[in-house]
Amino acid sequence: MSFSWQSVKSYQDILYHKADGIAKITINRPHKRNAFRPQTIFELYDAFIDAREDPSLGVILLTGAGPHTDGKYAFCSGGDQSIRGEAGYVGDDGVPRLNVLDLQRLIRSIPKVVIALVAGYAIGGGHVLHLICDLSIAADNAIFGQTGPKVGSFDGGFGASYLARVVGQKKAREIWFLCRQYDAQAALSMGLVNTVVPVAELEAEGIQWAQEILQKSPLAIRCLKAAFNADCDGQAGIQELAGNATLLFYMNEESAEGKNAFLEKRDPNFRQFPWRP
Numbered sequence: 001m002s003f004s005w006q007s008v009k010s011y012q013d014i015l016y017h018k019a020d021g022i023a024k025i026t027i028n029r030p031h032k033r034n035a036f037r038p039q040t041i042f043e044l045y046d047a048f049i050d051a052r053e054d055p056s057l058g059v060i061l062l063t064g065a066g067p068h069t070d071g072k073y074a075f076c077s078g079g080d081q082s083i084r085g086e087a088g089y090v091g092d093d094g095v096p097r098l099n100v101l102d103l104q105r106l107i108r109s110i111p112k113v114v115i116a117l118v119a120g121y122a123i124g125g126g127h128v129l130h131l132i133c134d135l136s137i138a139a140d141n142a143i144f145g146q147t148g149p150k151v152g153s154f155d156g157g158f159g160a161s162y163l164a165r166v167v168g169q170k171k172a173r174e175i176w177f178l179c180r181q182y183d184a185q186a187a188l189s190m191g192l193v194n195t196v197v198p199v200a201e202l203e204a205e206g207i208q209w210a211q212e213i214l215q216k217s218p219l220a221i222r223c224l225k226a227a228f229n230a231d232c233d234g235q236a237g238i239q240e241l242a243g244n245a246t247l248l249f250y251m252n253e254e255s256a257e258g259k260n261a262f263l264e265k266r267d268p269n270f271r272q273f274p275w276r277p
């Protein structure tokens, strides 16, 4: 399928495209199996904010560039271990960071559907990135796993608790404690991905899913995403869900009456509105 992607902005570590209601954000460090450094995360954050603010977009595809020159694919292999310092990943400014956590929260709270398109490795912090996307479509060559306890790291946030919500406590503990790798069919059977397709069809499948979603009600989808999050995200999740209730209320005449009365320096006439059962 040919799709007319338009490049939005030039970055060092990522590619960012849009077309027909869909954004595509691609981690572009294939020589590192798309491992992220602080710069990569800043750029991803910037692109996701742009996609959130663009009302023409309803679905964001997150993927990794590939294959590399050795023929191997990767979605993302987590934090770039070659620049891991004593207190996080160290960028050109010399400051150690774990800024992928900011990105995780943004992807979860963005009121649009984020779909991970996973070809090749989704490992470590890269595995957590696909996990926190709303949907994951795997290529038949996808490989999933956590490596934290092997490389002296762990993600005790979404990487542990949300993984357990998705695959169950026993399987999540197995994934973290043994650090094994799982192929696409194993990921499908444990509910870690939504479907598996041949690698050559991965992007087309993502576009197909996005187009189906784009036929649906934007407000219904955003409220559903907030509702799914509210179950796991404590007060931040309730805030997100309640923000949507306020948004819907602002769009209602009853709410407008309060604002208009204030601006017109009169008492509001709320008696015109019913107290519904």
Ligand SMILES: CC(C)(COP(=O)(O)OP(=O)(O)OC[C@H]1O[C@@H](n2cnc3c(N)ncnc32)[C@H](O)[C@@H]1OP(=O)(O)O)[C@@H](O)C(=O)NCCC(=O)NCCSC(=O)CCC(=O)c1ccccc1C(=O)O
Residues within 6 Å of the ligand: 031, 032, 033, 035, 072, 077, 078, 079, 080, 081, 082, 098, 100, 101, 121, 123, 124, 125, 126, 147, 148, 151, 152, 153, 154, 155, 156
């Ligand atoms: C992904 C592999 C299994 C792929 O294996 P293979 O196909 O054999 O390729 P390689 O030859 O190993 O790799 C090719 C090339 O890429 C380089 N590379 C690959 N991954 C990384 C990486 N993560 N960092 C740096 N460089 C990487 C590799 O060195 C090769 O380079 P050459 O120059 O050609 O030699 C395999 O590569 C692999 O296992 N990679 C490491 C996976 C890993 O352990 N990732 C880190 C996990 S920890 C993490 O992601 C932390 C995330 C985080 O930020 C965080 C979040 C929340 C709480 C805490 C943290 C925290 O950081 O602690």
